[in-house]
Amino acid sequence: MIATTALILDPEKCIRCEICTRLCWTGALQGENDGAALILRFLPELCPKECRICIDKCPVWALSRGPGRQKEEWYLKYPRCRICGRPSLPYLPLVGEANTPGMAEPLCPTCRRELGAQKLEETVQGKIRPAEL
Numbered sequence: 166m167i168a169t170t171a172l173i174l175d176p177e178k179c180i181r182c183e184i185c186t187r188l189c190w191t192g193a194l195q196g197e198n199d200g201a202a203l204i205l206r207f208l209p210e211l212c213p214k215e216c217r218i219c220i221d222k223c224p225v226w227a228l229s230r231g232p233g234r235q236k237e238e239w240y241l242k243y244p245r246c247r248i249c250g251r252p253s254l255p256y257l258p259l260v261g262e263a264n265t266p267g268m269a270e271p272l273c274p275t276c277r278r279e280l281g282a283q284k285l286e287e288t289v290q291g292k293i294r295p296a297e298l
Contacts, residue, residue, distance in 0.1 A: 170214050170230045170231070170232075171209075171230065171231060171232065171233045171234065171235040171236070172194075172207055172209070172212070172219075172220075172228065172229075172230060172235065173228065173229045173230065173231050173233065173236075174205065174227055174228055174236070174239050175227045175228075175229075176227075176239060176241055178225045178226060178227035179225070179227040179241055180224070180225055180227075180254070181203045181241055181243060181254055182224065182254070183196045183203065184219075184222055184223065184224065185205075185219035185222070185223055185228060186205070186219075188218050188219060188222050189212075189218065189219055190218070191211045191212060191213070191216070192208070192211055193207060193208045193209065193210075193211035193212035193216075194206070194207055194208075194212070194219055195207075195208070200252065201242060201243060201252055202240050202241055202242040202243055203241045203243070204238065204239070204240055204241075205238070205239040205241060206237065206238050207235070207236070207237050207238070208237070209235050209237070217230075243271075244271035245271060246271055246272050246273040246276050247270065247271055247272060247276075248272065248273075248276040248280070249273060249275070249276055251273045252273075253271050253272055253273035253274075253276075254271070
């Protein structure tokens, strides 16, 4: 189907947070987790062309509208945790982290918790400044 206002997803930007699916009041955007990936489905017949909720609320601007063929399913693999290698969700850097705003770092919940506790302990011991958290 060629659409003049196709919903376009940039899989490189998407952090698999599913805010888009939770905010889609028509059910046009649906997500399913199979453990290794997020399967994002778009049902264009349910989406009003003037609706931009998913586009406007995406924290990393991964969604847009534009000309082209409407894709109705995206298979978005979860990245591997940079510490333990398990499938994980990337997370946006916390305020004050040195990463570029909008960049996501893949950490599983366990490793993120341990890393956060380690940084907190280093702060208490005076090894790092609070702005480096």
